[in-house]
Amino acid sequence: MGALSIRNVKKSYGDTHILKGIDLEIDKGQFLILVGPSGCGKSTLLNMIAGLDDISSGEIAIADRVVNKLSPKDRDIAMVFQSYALYPNMSVKKNIAFGLEIRKVPKAEQEEIIARVAKTLQIEHLLDRKPSQLSGGQRQRVAMGRALARNPTLFLFDEPLSNLDAKLRVEMRTEIKLLHQRLGTTIVYVTHDQIEAMTLGDRIAVMKDGEVKQFGSPQEIYDTPANLYVAGFIGSPAMNFIPVQLGEEGGHAVVVLDNGSTPQSVRLGPISEAQRAFVGKQVILGVRPEQLTDPESAHSDRTNLQSLQATVAITEPTGPDTLVTVTLNGVKTVARCHPRAAGHPGQAVTLVLDPTKALLFDPASEKRLA
Amino acid sequence: MAELAYHQTTGAKVARYVIYAVLIAMVLFYLAPLFVMLSTSFKSLDEIRTGNLLSLPSSISFDAWRAAWSSACTGIECGGMAPYFSNSLKMMIPAVLISTLVGAFNGYILSMWRFKGSDTFFLLLLIGTFLPFQVIILPMAQVLGMLEIEDSTTRLILVHVIYGLQFTTLFFRNYYVTVPGELVSAARIDGAGFFRIFFKILLPISIPTIMVCLIWQTTQIWNDFLFGVIFSSGDGQPITVALNNLVNTSTGVKQYNVDMAAAIIAALPTLIVYAIGGKYFVRGLTAGAVKG
Known part of the structure; x- marks a missing residue:
């Protein structure tokens, strides 16, 4: 039993089958990558793990607890979005504190958490600013800070780097990896970028048309791709x-x-x-x-x-x-x-x-x- | 751009002056009625009778304004515009606030919490924006009769809220579809519920759209005559109806100066709202049209 188990999960809208039976399992502390072209269902799967989307059939368990019927807030997860989704009307500090306030975390403890998170991500000097006054990379950090403050069992990242320019993307990629090594958290990370998939993941699920084409370690996927699709998708220049x-x-x-x-x-x-x-x-x-x-x-x-x-x-x-x-x-x-x-x-x-x-x-x- | 300006040809300069001349002429043309109203309202009746329509008053007199406000006769009542002004305020403020808030709420649901058939629902609401006033008078009268609401102000509030909702819903919905849905997702993961997301996150970032709705609804409701004349009665009438009665009261000499002063009093609130909120209006209408 692992930190995240996905068992025969399906999603359909009428006759359109978005996900056709997904089975994945990862252990605590692992970094799972869902990679595939747009429309392959990877973001839908992530939203279903988060509880933002309903599951048509199958089962999702986080830390051995089936969460199918739980609302997002009760799943003990945190999520970083592609557009960062920072609350524009609140300062950085308020953004990080928002979830804590709802959870009725005592004020003193909130301050402590904010200070710790800000230190970890080096955003202490930004705490009083509004999101509109931040650069792309800084927004990204704040979005991660908001997730870190929750201290959840599972982190979900939805293409978090695709809005950044190429140089910053490489920097932040390293930083996410470093953060993962340091905190030992379990992460599910969605990307369409096979390089991000290779560099970040412990386990990669290559998806296409609502199916997992191969699930394995980066090296396995690179050296022994299961099929032509995976072989051609991973690696640049292509095989x-x-x-x-x-x-x-x-x-x-x-x-x-x-x-x-x-x-x-x-x-x-x-x-x-x-x-x-x-x-x-x-x-x-x-x-x-x-x-x-x-x-x-x-x-x-x-x-x-x-x-x-x-x-x-x-x-x-x-x-x-x-x-x-x-x-x-x-x-x-x-x-x-x-x-x-x-x-x-x-x-x-x-x-x-x-x-x-x-x-x-x-x-x-x-x-x-x- | 600046460099181009330096190298303008004579032809371009002439063209520019022509454009200015035309614009100024148009401005004067449009401002002329206001000028006539203002200058007439400060004249005495004698001066109006003998003088020129466009001439300035020889001496400023506020008598007409005083009369219009507190003693002019509207039909059989002779209390001026003051009580009707207050009627209009009592009707407009709740109607504007309620329709704006409910519109914001509708827009929030129609953009962030789509349900089966929500697009059809929105389409039907949209059709409402094309319905002319006249079409709904009869059914509205029947509904008001069934509801047995006696008070003119309450009746008008209800009518204006209902008629205004499709517009405010449209404004808010069109603004909220430009707000990334991830914002709501993030808030849900943070544990915020339906109402908290609305009041803590979406409403605070909707100031431009709120301004649009306030201005739009204020103008619509304050200036409305048709609903006012049909659904209100006696001393519950709004100012537009009172103005009509004042101008049409035909005993004795026609007091043009009082009429003009009363008309300006009736128009003043919308003028003020535009002067204060005009820039928000333009900004809000174009919000979301351009990124940033």
């Missing part, structure tokens, strides 16, 4: 999907990659049972850009790296690396190379592929062939 015909050779999966002039056979890892069923059929090879690189940048300790020839179509320098686009089996494929080894358009380059990291997907079911 390359190359259609190939699967073969088998000496217990290893083998695929042929054609650079336009020469077909080259590439030996992947040991073939699994699931993969063997697809021998001779079309599958999709998933390769992350950093696993396709120039020989120099490749990890020298890796044995059986597979090398292949390709012609550079475009180079995009990012600074530390240069993204090199080549064509393999007729699709544009991005390789992440050292700037020195990137070559220029039209030039032939040698790339090496890490066979242990390459993934295979069933094109019909879109599931990974484990």
Whole structure:
């Protein structure tokens, strides 16, 4: 039993099914990320955890207490909103105190809590200001302060950083992570940004069309995505999907990659049972850009790296690396190379592929062939 | 912009002066009746009879104003406008306050606590804003009869509250839809209930809209003649009806100066309200139209 359990939760409006049976469970102190494109139901799910939205069926339990019928104020939660939702007519101090006053916390204790929260978030000098006199980052802090003052079992964050500019977003991201480490609180965090998801989460639920496509740790989701959708959603630049015909050779999966002039056979890892069923059929090879690189940048300790020839179509320098686009089996494929080894358009380059990291997907079911 | 102004061509300058000239002419045209009213009200009857309509009074006399306020005859009563002025106040203040508060409440529910059919409900209310006064007179008279309300002021308060509600609801609803719903969500999580959210959070940020409603309703109710003449009687009549009676009382000489003074007295409250609250009115009407 965990800090938050979501069991077969569904939400429909008439015939429109927003959530189609969600099952999630996290332990105390964990940082859960709900990530997905807009309209995937992640915010609806968060609102249902908060009690702002009704559940059509299923069960939500916070700290082992089923809260389906409880009103938001009785769920022992606090929430930070995308628009911050600070009360415009109240000073920062009043904003933080509002919930405490309603809860009839004694005045002296209120002062104490406000002072502690303000110190934690370094907003002591802002306490007498109105929200309209604050910058975006400061409003964000106040919104978090209001949540912290409650000292709840569960924190809910609804895209809290998406109204900030890029630089501030990275700063606040680190700060939220730091706060989580320091306070050890349980957090549910909704975002559409896969980088935020990767950097912040202990557990990530990748959602699409009202379903959880995969639920796991960031590294699991990154290294072994359950399906094409998760594989393509997480990671930037996105994973390359190359259609190939699967073969088998000496217990290893083998695929042929054609650079336009020469077909080259590439030996992947040991073939699994699931993969063997697809021998001779079309599958999709998933390769992350950093696993396709120039020989120099490749990890020298890796044995059986597979090398292949390709012609550079475009180079995009990012600074530390240069993204090199080549064509393999007729699709544009991005390789992440050292700037020195990137070559220029039209030039032939040698790339090496890490066979242990390459993934295979069933094109019909879109599931990974484990 | 400033740089552009320096390099204006002669043609542009001429055009600008023409625009000013036209604007000034319009201002004079619109202010002329007020000027005539004011100057006439300070003249003596003799001067009105012999003099020019547009000329200034030769000497300022407040006799007409005194008469209009306390001794002019409206029909058979000869107590001036004073009692009717107070009637109008007694009717207007509660009617304005009630319709504004209830409108705010309606707007709050229609924007933040949508219920099944709330949009249809709002649409029906909207239709109410297009209904002319005349259409509702008969049904209103029947309802008032059924309710057996005798007192003129109470009857008029009820009528004006009901007729004004669709406007105040519209104003508040349109303002509250621009307020992020997350504000209400945040307050609910903080533990605030339906009424606390309304009184502690939404109402305090609605000052511009409250001003719009106060001005709108004050003007509507104070200036109303039709409801006043139909649903009130005798000494309970509002000032607009009394003014009509005063001007139409045809015994002896027509006292234009008194008529004018009485008309200005009747118009004064709305003028004052506009002078004080005009800037809020514009600000409130455009609130939410532009972000910020």
